[in-house]
Amino acid sequence: MSGAATVSASEAHKLVWEGSVPLLIHLHDSEVTTLPPPPPALVLAPRLGYLPLLISELKPYFSSTLPPGVDTLWFEYRGLPLKWYIPTGVLFDLLCVEPERPWNLTVHFRGYPSNLLLPCEGEDSVKWSFINSLKEAAYVTKGNCKNVMNMSQSDQVELWRSVLNGNLESYQRVSSKLKLGTFEDEYTENISAVSTASQQNSGEADAAAQVKSGRIPVRLYVWTVTEDFDDLESAPQIDNWDKVSYINRPVEIQKEDGKYFSLNDAIKSLLPEYFPGSSFDNLGDASTKQSVGDERENTCDPDSSSLPLENAEIKLVRIQGIEPCLEIPFSWVVNNLMNPEYFLHICVCLKVSEANALQ
Amino acid sequence: MDQKESVRDITPWDGTLSSSDFFSAACAFSEKWKRFNASVPPWLWVPSRKHHLLSSHKEEGYLSLEGMCLIKSSEEQESCRSQTWKEESSISQEEEAVENATLVQSSCDEVNHYDFHIVYSPSYRVPVLYFRSYHSDGQPLPFGEIEKDLPDHSAKIRSESKWTFITQEEHPYLNRPWYKLHPCGTSEWMKLLFLGDTALNKNGFVIEHYLVSWFSVIGQVVGLKIPLGMLETVSC
Numbered sequence: 001m002s003g004a005a006t007v008s009a010s011e012a013h014k015l016v017w018e019g020s021v022p023l024l025i026h027l028h029d030s031e032v033t034t035l036p037p038p039p040p041a042l043v044l045a046p047r048l049g050y051l052p053l054l055i056s057e058l059k060p061y062f063s064s065t066l067p068p069g070v071d072t073l074w075f076e077y078r079g080l081p082l083k084w085y086i087p088t089g090v091l092f093d094l095l096c097v098e099p100e101r102p103w104n105l106t107v108h109f110r111g112y113p114s115n116l117l118l119p120c121e122g123e124d125s126v127k128w129s130f131i132n133s134l135k136e137a138a139y140v141t142k143g144n145c146k147n148v149m150n151m152s153q154s155d156q157v158e159l160w161r162s163v164l165n166g167n168l169e170s171y172q173r174v175s176s177k178l179k180l181g182t183f184e185d186e187y188t189e190n191i192s193a194v195s196t197a198s199q200q201n202s203g204e205a206d207a208a209a210q211v212k213s214g215r216i217p218v219r220l221y222v223w224t225v226t227e228d229f230d231d232l233e234s235a236p237q238i239d240n241w242d243k244v245s246y247i248n249r250p251v252e253i254q255k256e257d258g259k260y261f262s263l264n265d266a267i268k269s270l271l272p273e274y275f276p277g278s279s280f281d282n283l284g285d286a287s288t289k290q291s292v293g294d295e296r297e298n299t300c301d302p303d304s305s306s307l308p309l310e311n312a313e314i315k316l317v318r319i320q321g322i323e324p325c326l327e328i329p330f331s332w333v334v335n336n337l338m339n340p341e342y343f344l345h346i347c348v349c350l351k352v353s354e355a356n357a358l359q
Numbered sequence: 360m361d362q363k364e365s366v367r368d369i370t371p372w373d374g375t376l377s378s379s380d381f382f383s384a385a386c387a388f389s390e391k392w393k394r395f396n397a398s399v400p401p402w403l404w405v406p407s408r409k410h411h412l413l414s415s416h417k418e419e420g421y422l423s424l425e426g427m428c429l430i431k432s433s434e435e436q437e438s439c440r441s442q443t444w445k446e447e448s449s450i451s452q453e454e455e456a457v458e459n460a461t462l463v464q465s466s467c468d469e470v471n472h473y474d475f476h477i478v479y480s481p482s483y484r485v486p487v488l489y490f491r492s493y494h495s496d497g498q499p500l501p502f503g504e505i506e507k508d509l510p511d512h513s514a515k516i517r518s519e520s521k522w523t524f525i526t527q528e529e530h531p532y533l534n535r536p537w538y539k540l541h542p543c544g545t546s547e548w549m550k551l552l553f554l555g556d557t558a559l560n561k562n563g564f565v566i567e568h569y570l571v572s573w574f575s576v577i578g579q580v581v582g583l584k585i586p587l588g589m590l591e592t593v594s595c
Contacts, residue, residue: 083529115499118529118536132526135543136482143373145543217482241534248531249481273419 012336016320017168019047021092022102023054025075027062031110034065042102046166047089047320048339050126051075051082053164058107072112073120075105080239081113084120085129090345093318094221094244097349098232127160130341137217137342138180140250147178163340171340180342181335215250216334217343220270222247224350224358225315235349243358247271251330263333264326267314267348274312274350312356316349372553374546375484380566382418384486385477387567388574389422395589400424402477407532421532422477422570427583429471429508470495471508475583477570478531485545486570488577489530489537502527505538510582517580525580540580549573568592 026040041061043054055073075082077095082105086094096103112119119125135145151159155174162171222245229235238244251266268275317323320337338344376384389402406420476489492500492508502525506514517524530537552572571592575585 085529114536116535118527139543140482246531 013168013172016337017046017048017166017171019089019320020044021047021088021321024102024104025054025058025061025107026104027065028076028106028108031062031067031108032065033067038062038065040104045088047087047092048163048166049088050084050086050130051088051091052084052120052126053123055122062107062109066109069110071109073122074108074112074117076108077103077105078237078239080241081117083117083241084126085118087339087345089321090219090221090347093321094223094347095238097235097237097316099321123164130160130163131156133341133343138178140215140217141180141342147180151178175340214253216253216266216330217338218249218251218266218270219343219345220247220249220267221245221345221347222271222350222358223348224312224352224356226352226354226357228315228351245358253330260329261331262327263317263324263330264314266330266333267317267326267346271312271348271350274352274356276311313351314348315351316347318347319345372550374548374550374553376566376569377484378479378481379418380569381479381486382420383566384569385422388570391571391589391592395586400426405476421479423474424476425474427473427475429473471500471504473508473581475581476530476537477574480531480542483542483545485542485549486573487539487542487545488581489539490581491535491537502538508582509580513580513582540577545573548576552576 021044023043023045024040025043027038029037032038038061041058043057045051045054052073055071058073059071074084077091080095082091082095092099092103131148135148138145138148155177158170159174161167162174223238223243224245225236247270249270251269253261254269255261314326317326319333322337324333324337334344385402385404389404392399393401402422402424404420405423471492471494473490473492477486478489479485480487492505494500500508524541525538526541527536528539529535549569549572571585571589574583575590578584
C-alpha cells in the first residue's frame with residue numbers, strides 16, 4: 001500500500017482532473033461531400049468530460065464538407081454507437097481494452113440513431129444528465145437531494161462551468177458546499193502526511209471512523225469472458241451494448257471490526273450472483289426469500305435449480321484509466337477517483353463459465 | 360393485531376423498500392392485478408439476467424405490461440381525448456369493471472401501443488415506472504403525441520407536483536431510450552400516503568401492499584387505473 005500512501009488526496013484529484021484521452025476523430029464516409037476528404041481531427045478529450053461537448057472543437061474541421069442539414073452529433077467506435085452520457089474516460093476504459101492512443105473514433109453529424117441512443121441537444125442535454133446524476137448521488141449519500149436542489153443559480157453555473165473547463169479549484173469551491181464528502185475512515189487520509197491541516201482533520205476522521213455503514217454511489221460496467229486472455233490485445237471486442245452489464249447500484253459499506261473494506265469487497269458485493277460466497281450481500285433483506293404466487297406461470301417462480309455456482313474471477317478492473325490493486329481500501333478509491341457528479345465508475349471484466357456469460 | 364405478512368413500524372418508515380421487498384411486492388401486485396383485472400393482460404415478472412443457473416438472485420428483474428392499446432377514434436382531437444379516457448364501466452355485483460383505456464385487439468389504424476415496466480431503483484430505493492409508445496408499425500411516438508394520449512389530469516399532476524415529471528432515459532436493462540416518471544419524490548409521497556390513510560396506518564405497513572398503493576398514484580399519471588376492489592385489499 002505504500003504506493004497509494006505517497007499520493008496525497010489533493011495530488012490524486014489533480015491527476016484525475018488532468019486526465020485526458022487523445023482522440024483521432026474521423027468523419028463518417030457518408031457525410032463527406034468534398035474531395036479530398038478532410039483529415040481526421042486530433043483532439044485531447046478530458047476523461048471527466050463528455051463527447052458531445054467536443055462539438056465546438058470538431059465543427060471547424062468538418063463544417064465545409066458536411067451535407068446540408070441540421071447537426072445531430074454522435075460518435076461510434078468500430079460500429080458501436082457511443083452513449084454520450086457516459087464520461088469519455090469510462091468509455092475509453094471500457095471499450096478500448098488494449099488502450100489505443102490516439103483512440104480512433106468516427107463522428108457523425110447526421111442520421112442520429114434515436115432508436116438506440118437518447119436524444120442529445122448539445123450542452124444542455126449533457127448538463128441536465130450531469131445534474132441528474134449529481135442529484136442521484138446526493139440521494140444515495142444523504143437520503144435526499146435537497147442540497148443540490150437548493151443550490152443557487154450562480155453556484156450551479158459555476159459547478160457546471162468548472163466541469164466543462166476542467167477547473168478543479170473552482171469545482172472544489174462550489175462542490176464543498178454540497179457536503180457530499182463521502183466515506184472517511186482511518187485509511188482515507190494519507191498516512192505519511194504530517195502537515196497541520198492533516199492533524200486538524202484527524203480528529204474529524206476519528207469521529208467519522210465511527211460510522212459503520214453508508215451508501216456510496218457506484219456505476220459498474222461489467223463484461224464477461226469465458227477464457228483467459230494472455231494479453232489485452234486478444235481480449236474480445238465489445239461490439240454490442242448488450243454485452244455490457246450496467247449496474248447502477250450503491251455499494252453498502254459494511255465494516256467489520258479489524259478489517260477494512262477493500263475495493264475487491266466492494267465489487268463483489270455488487271455482483272452477488274457471480275460471487276455467492278462473498279460475505280457482503282447488497283441485495284437487501286436476506287430474510288424475505290419466500291416465493292409468492294408460485295403456481296402462476298411467468299409471475300414469480302420459486303427457485304428452480306439449486307446447482308452450485310462456481311465463483312467468477314475478476315480479470316480486470318479499471319478506474320480512471322488505472323488498474324488499482326484490489327486490496328486497496330475502498331474508501332481511498334472513492335475519495336480520490338470519483339467523477340465530479342460524485343459517482344465512482346468502475347469497468348470490470350469477469351471470467352465466467354459459458355453458461356454465465358453475458359450474451 | 361394478527362399479521363401474516365411482514366409488518367413495519369410506521370413511524371420510522373421513510374417510504375422506501377429494499378430490492379427483495381420489491382420482489383415480494385411485485386409478486387403480490389401482479390397476482391392481485393390478475394385477480395381483479397382478468398380481461399386485461401397480466402403484469403409479468405421479467406428476470407433481469409440472462410443466466411439460467413442463478414439460484415438466489417432470481418429476484419432481480421422488473422414487472423412488465425406490454426401491448427396495451429390506446430384507441431383513438433376518427434373524431435376530432437378534443438372529443439377523442441375525452442372519449443378514450445372515459446371508462447364504459449358496467450359495474451356489476453359480480454365483478455369490478457376494468458377502468459383502463461385499453462383494448463387488447465383492434466383493427467383500427469390509429470392505435471397507439473404502450474409498454475409499461477416497473478423497475479426497482481437501487482439508488483432511490485423505490486419503484487420507477489418506465490414506458491414507451493409506438494404505432495402499429497413499430498414507429499416510436501414522439502413525446503408530443505404521447506402527451507396527447509395522457510389523461511387531462513396527468514398534466515395537472517405533473518405540473519403541480521414538483522416530484523412527478525416525465526423524462527427520457529435509457530432503460531436500466533434494455534439499452535434503449537424509454538420514458539420514465541422521475542423517482543426522486545416517491546419515498547416522500549409514499550410515506551404521506553400511508554400516514555394519511557388511517558386504515559392503513561392502523562394495521563401497520565405491509566410490504567406486499569406497497570406497489571398497489573404506489574400504482575394507485577403513479578397509474579393516474581399515465582391513465583392506468585387500479586380497480587377499486589384491488590385498492591380495497593390494501594386497506595382492510
